[in-house]
Amino acid sequence: MIHSQGLRYRYSGGSELRFPDVQVPQGAVLLLSGPSGSGKSTWLALVAALVAPSAGALQVAGQEVAALRGAAADAWRAGAIGFLPQKLHLSEALTVQQNLAMAQWAAGRDEDIASIHTALNALGVADLAGRLPGQLSGGQAQRVALARAVLLKPQVLLADEPTASLDDEAAAQAVGLLLATAARHGATLVIATHDARVAELIPPADDGQIGFQRLSLVREQLSKA
Numbered sequence: 001m002i003h004s005q006g007l008r009y010r011y012s013g014g015s016e017l018r019f020p021d022v023q024v025p026q027g028a029v030l031l032l033s034g035p036s037g038s039g040k041s042t043w044l045a046l047v048a049a050l051v052a053p054s055a056g057a058l059q060v061a062g063q064e065v066a067a068l069r070g071a072a073a074d075a076w077r078a079g080a081i082g083f084l085p086q087k088l089h090l091s092e093a094l095t096v097q098q099n100l101a102m103a104q105w106a107a108g109r110d111e112d113i114a115s116i117h118t119a120l121n122a123l124g125v126a127d128l129a130g131r132l133p134g135q136l137s138g139g140q141a142q143r144v145a146l147a148r149a150v151l152l153k154p155q156v157l158l159a160d161e162p163t164a165s166l167d168d169e170a171a172a173q174a175v176g177l178l179l180a181t182a183a184r185h186g187a188t189l190v191i192a193t194h195d196a197r198v199a200e201l202i203p204p205a206d207d208g209q210i211g212f213q214r215l216s217l218v219r220e221q222l223s224k225a
């Protein structure tokens with residue numbers, strides 16, 4: 001779940017982003033759209049407790065994250081948030097399996113090869129466990145990064161521009177995989193994108209509590225204060 005109220009973020013230069021309130025129930029999907037510079041990355045960083053809001057309340061996976069700082073924020077993020085970045089950040093020197101193991105070490109967990117293989121298998125890439133990232137296609141690398149993102153069973157999965165530079169067919173596959181993966185884990189999914197195709201690839205927003213929601217940011221929410 002992600003609940004926000006009166007959320008704002010102020011950059012050191014003095015400009016402040018103001019975000020619309022959201023009420024995203026656990027297991028629902030939020031399409032976060034808006035043009036470049038409208039604040040999508042900032043919103044994701046707030047939800048992941050990478051930065052602290054200048055004002056407002058923000059609850060993510062049952063945690064009031066606005067007050068989290070430093071090591072407490074890191075520990076909470078490692079367990080609660082799965083992140084699929086636009087640049088996948090797979091370590092080129094490590095095999096696929098080692099890349100996933102690194103996520104376990106980083107979260108202070110023991111290496112668990114069985115969980116790694118389960119995660120890779122669910123995304124159809126278990127046979128690639130011994131390869132280096134440089135030996136993967138773009139689509140395979142994205143599946144590996146998605147397996148890493150859900151390895152620790154996060155309650156919230158954040159995907160940043162997951163269809164950037166993909167053709168139509170690959171974009172549809174990427175969105176389908178994200179929806180299926182989040183649903184399998186019961187995770188709340190946020191897809192942040194300025195790719196208009198994504199809006200066509202997910203079901204329309206409904207007016208119920210569970211399901212699909214859309215949040216469109218506009219540049220005007222950036223104000224000089």
Ligand SMILES: Nc1ncnc2c1ncn2[C@@H]1O[C@H](COP(=O)(O)OP(=O)(O)OP(=O)(O)O)[C@@H](O)[C@H]1O
Pocket residue numbers: 011012013015017034035036037038039040041042043194222
């Ligand atoms: N470090 C910073 N200092 C000052 N302003 C910043 C900083 N980072 C981002 N901004 C501004 O905040 C606004 C939102 O930026 P943000 O990166 O969140 O937008 P975005 O929607 O993710 O853009 P894109 O799609 O291009 O990644 C922009 O106007 C940007 O110029």
